[in-house]
Amino acid sequence: MNRREFSKGILIVGTGLGDGSLRDASAGVAGPSGEYYEEPAKRLPVRKFGVVVAGGGTAGVVAAIAAARQGAKTALIEAKGYPGGTVTEGGTALHSFYNLWKAFPGVRKRQVVRGIPQEIVDRLLKVGGCSGHAEMIEGYNYDSVCTCIDTELHKLIMFEMLVEAGVFVCVNTLLAGAIMDGPRVRGVIVESRSGREAFYARSFVDCTAYGDLAAYAGARYTEPNDYAVCNSVGIGNVSIDKYYAFIKANNGVGQLAKGMRSGQPDQIVRAGAEWISVPGLAEGARAIGMGMITTTVHDNYLMFIKCNLKMSVSPTNRDEVAKAELEVRRRMAKAVELFRQYVPGCEKAFMARTSPRLCIRRGRLIACDYDVTLADVLEARHFDDEIMVYGFHDSAPRLQVKNGGTYGIPYKALRVAGIENLLAAGMMITSDHEAHMSTRNTVCCMGQGQGAGAAAALCAARNCGTRDLPYPTLRGALEKAGVYFES
Ligand SMILES: Cc1cc2nc3c(=O)[nH]c(=O)nc-3n(C[C@H](O)[C@H](O)[C@H](O)COP(=O)(O)OP(=O)(O)OC[C@H]3O[C@@H](n4cnc5c(N)ncnc54)[C@H](O)[C@@H]3O)c2cc1C
Numbered sequence: 001m002n003r004r005e006f007s008k009g010i011l012i013v014g015t016g017l018g019d020g021s022l023r024d025a026s027a028g029v030a031g032p033s034g035e036y037y038e039e040p041a042k043r044l045p046v047r048k049f050g051v052v053v054a055g056g057g058t059a060g061v062v063a064a065i066a067a068a069r070q071g072a073k074t075a076l077i078e079a080k081g082y083p084g085g086t087v088t089e090g091g092t093a094l095h096s097f098y099n100l101w102k103a104f105p106g107v108r109k110r111q112v113v114r115g116i117p118q119e120i121v122d123r124l125l126k127v128g129g130c131s132g133h134a135e136m137i138e139g140y141n142y143d144s145v146c147t148c149i150d151t152e153l154h155k156l157i158m159f160e161m162l163v164e165a166g167v168f169v170c171v172n173t174l175l176a177g178a179i180m181d182g183p184r185v186r187g188v189i190v191e192s193r194s195g196r197e198a199f200y201a202r203s204f205v206d207c208t209a210y211g212d213l214a215a216y217a218g219a220r221y222t223e224p225n226d227y228a229v230c231n232s233v234g235i236g237n238v239s240i241d242k243y244y245a246f247i248k249a250n251n252g253v254g255q256l257a258k259g260m261r262s263g264q265p266d267q268i269v270r271a272g273a274e275w276i277s278v279p280g281l282a283e284g285a286r287a288i289g290m291g292m293i294t295t296t297v298h299d300n301y302l303m304f305i306k307c308n309l310k311m312s313v314s315p316t317n318r319d320e321v322a323k324a325e326l327e328v329r330r331r332m333a334k335a336v337e338l339f340r341q342y343v344p345g346c347e348k349a350f351m352a353r354t355s356p357r358l359c360i361r362r363g364r365l366i367a368c369d370y371d372v373t374l375a376d377v378l379e380a381r382h383f384d385d386e387i388m389v390y391g392f393h394d395s396a397p398r399l400q401v402k403n404g405g406t407y408g409i410p411y412k413a414l415r416v417a418g419i420e421n422l423l424a425a426g427m428m429i430t431s432d433h434e435a436h437m438s439t440r441n442t443v444c445c446m447g448q449g450q451g452a453g454a455a456a457a458l459c460a461a462r463n464c465g466t467r468d469l470p471y472p473t474l475r476g477a478l479e480k481a482g483v484y485f486e487s
C-alpha cells in the first residue's frame with residue numbers, strides 16, 4: 001500500500017464533513033413512548049465513611065488524597081476504570097503552577113501552587129512521565145509555564161498515590177443519587193457490577209466536573225452551554241521536532257516550550273501552530289475545529305490535538321451528546337489525515353489515543369456561597385478565608401492577573417449553597433465565563449481539590465457542617481501540607 005492509499009483508507013472510515021449521506025448516532029431511534037415503569041424500592045447495603053469524594057478526576061484525586069492524609073476514612077467514586085479525569089483526556093498540559101510574570105518587567109517568577117499537585121509532578125518526573133515545568137520561549141509566550149504529562153503514567157501514579165494514602169478507591173462505579181436528610185447529605189447511591197450500594201459519610205466533596213452530586217442533592221445550578229465540547233487525539237509515529245520545523249518554516253509558530261522528553265532535557269515539549277496559514281491545512285483545521293497546539297513527553301508522539309464542536313443543545317442531554325461523540329470522532333480521524341497529508345515526517349501518523357468520552361470545559365455550574373468574579377481574578381484580590389492562590393489566566397495577554405501576581409480562591413467558593421456538608425471543587429465552580437477561564441485550569445482545580453478534601457476531613461473529624469469549620473484550623477492544616485499562600 002503506498003502513502004496515498006494509506007491516507008485514503010482513513011478517509012473512508014471517517015469525516016463525513018459536508019457529506020449529507022452520513023447518519024448521526026440517534027438516526028432511526030424512537031423517542032420516549034410516554035409510558036412509565038414504577039421502579040420497586042430496594043434494600044441497599046450501607047458502607048460508612050468520614051468523607052466521600054464523588055469523581056476521581058483532576059480535582060477529585062487530590063481531594064481524596066488530602067482527606068485521607070488528614071485522617072478521614074475516605075472513599076473515592078469514579079465512573080471510569082482509572083482516576084485522572086480531563087487531565088488525561090482533554091487538556092494539552094497542566095496550566096500553570098506559576099504566576100504570569102512575563103508581561104510585567106521586574107516581576108519575579110514564582111511557583112504559586114505547590115502541595116499535592118507538585119508531589120504529582122515529582123512522582124511523574126521520576127518515571128519519565130512529565131516534561132517538568134516548561135517555560136514558553138517563542139511566539140505567544142505569555143502563557144509562561146506549562147507542565148506536560150504522560151497521560152497513561154498519570155493514571156497509574158494517581159491510582160498508586162490514592163492507595164498509598166489509604167483511600168477506598170471505587171473505580172467503574174457510578175454515583176447515581178443522593179440520600180438527603182433535610183439540607184444535609186446523608187449518603188450517596190453508587191452503582192457498579194457489585195450492585196447498588198449506599199455510602200454514608202459526614203462530609204462530601206463533589207468533583208464530578210458536571211456537579212452530579214450537587215444536582216442530586218438539590219443544589220441550584222446553571223448550565224450555560226457557552227463553550228464548544230472537545231475531544232483530543234494522541235497521534236503516534238510523528239515527531240514534534242519535525243512538526244516544529246514545519247510550522248517554523250511557514251511562519252506559524254504560536255507557542256514553543258522545552259523540557260524533559262524521552263529522558264533528555266531541553267527538548268521541545270510543546271509546539272503551537274496558531275498562526276499557520278498553509279493553504280488546505282488552515283481551512284481543513286478550521287472546518288473540524290482543530291487546535292494545532294500539541295505537547296509531548298515522548299519522541300515519537302503528539303500527545304494532544306484537540307477537535308472542537310459547538311453543540312446547540314445541552315452537553316447533559318444524552319442523545320445530543322451521542323451525536324456529538326460521533327461527529328467529534330470523525331473530526332479526530334480527519335485531524336490525523338491532515339497531519340499525514342501536510343506535515344513532513346508525519347506521513348505514517350496514526351491515532352494512538354482518544355478521549356474516552358466527550359470533554360467539556362463548562363457543564364453544570366453549581367451555586368456556591370461565593371462566586372469568583374473576573375474582577376477578583378484581574379484585580380488580584382485576596383480573601384480572609386482562602387484555600388489557595390493562583391496566578392494564571394487562559395486568555396493572557398488579553399486578560400492578566402494584576403502585576404503578574406496572584407488571587408485567592410476563598411473557602412466559601414467551594415461551599416455548595418443551601419447544603420450543610422457538601423463542598424465542590426473543579427470546573428463546576430465559577431459562573432462568569434472569563435473568570436472561569438482561570439479557575440477551571442487544571443492546576444487551579446487540583447489546588448481546589450486539596451483545599452476541599454482537607455476541609456471535608458476536618459469537618460468530618462469535628463462532626464460539623466462546612467460553615468462551622470474555623471478558618472484558622474483549615475489554614476493551619478493546608479500550610480502544614482505544603483500549600484503556598486502569598487506572604
Ligand atoms: C478539551 C479541553 C482542553 C483543555 N485544555 C487545558 C489545558 O491545556 N490546560 C489546563 O490547565 N486546562 C485545560 N482544560 C481544562 C481542565 O482540563 C479542566 O477544567 C479540568 O481538568 C477539570 O477538572 P475537574 O476535576 O473539574 O473534572 P475532571 O477532571 O473531568 O474529573 C471529573 C471526574 O468525575 C468523574 N465522574 C463524573 N460524573 C461521575 C459520576 N456520576 N459518578 C462517578 N464519577 C463521575 C469523571 O469520570 C471524571 O474522572 C481543558 C479542558 C478541556 C475539556
